[in-house]
Amino acid sequence: MKRRTGLLFSSAVVLGLAGGAVGGFLIQRSRPATPLPPIQRTPAVAAVPGPADPHDPKTDDSAKLDGDLRALLLATPAGAKDTTDFAARDWFTIESLAEYYAQPQNALVKLNSYTFRRAARTAWTLTDGTEVEVDLVQFRSTEGASSYFTMTRFPEDATAPNVPGTATGYVGQYYAPDGSGRYTAYGLVRHGDVVAQVFMSRAKIAPSEDQVMQVTKSEADLL
Numbered sequence: 001m002k003r004r005t006g007l008l009f010s011s012a013v014v015l016g017l018a019g020g021a022v023g024g025f026l027i028q029r030s031r032p033a034t035p036l037p038p039i040q041r042t043p044a045v046a047a048v049p050g051p052a053d054p055h056d057p058k059t060d061d062s063a064k065l066d067g068d069l070r071a072l073l074l075a076t077p078a079g080a081k082d083t084t085d086f087a088a089r090d091w092f093t094i095e096s097l098a099e100y101y102a103q104p105q106n107a108l109v110k111l112n113s114y115t116f117r118r119a120a121r122t123a124w125t126l127t128d129g130t131e132v133e134v135d136l137v138q139f140r141s142t143e144g145a146s147s148y149f150t151m152t153r154f155p156e157d158a159t160a161p162n163v164p165g166t167a168t169g170y171v172g173q174y175y176a177p178d179g180s181g182r183y184t185a186y187g188l189v190r191h192g193d194v195v196a197q198v199f200m201s202r203a204k205i206a207p208s209e210d211q212v213m214q215v216t217k218s219e220a221d222l223l
Helices: 061-066 094-098 104-113 142-152 209-222
Strands: 013-015 020-022 090-092 116-125 131-139 170-173 182-191 194-203
Touching: 094 104, 094 116, 131 142, 131 209, 142 182, 142 194, 170 209, 182 209, 194 209
Parallel strands: none
Antiparallel strands: 013 020, 090 116, 116 131, 131 194, 170 182, 182 194
């Protein structure tokens, strides 16, 4: 039996993290920006790659995740068009991530408590109008990433298998549209100190779990 939630914000996904909801930039962009208070930052919050790692990212998992996070994002599929809402395959800030939530100020506090480090995202539109967004959110520790993953709490189909190749990754979908008539599917995967979140949105009918599983697994395979 599928577990559903009646709490929808836009076509967004309910999160325990902020006591509100998130749906990625592509499905929360119509909401006015919420002024956020100044925050105490640590230098690494700025989305700038660190010094070159002497280890080979091809064989050293830590070196791969410490390298250019943008290089680990999925490439735009053939025939799809990059989003014009933000720079594809680029960094985004902790403030921008907090704006995904119904309660951005609460989200900002939580992200800092989980030792947010940096984030990168990309998005595209398929030929059938389906919008896809992939975010990579990195923390300073595996514990921080695990806390973010656990507290996110996307509604989960208890009968669905995990994302192949992962221990806890999963996908799901909403069965009701948002205020604009769009439906949402989502995926969530954690690998080390990085959490990958996938959002798919389109009109008339929700993307299937198989469709979002394919994107989520493909992103997980890059981590």
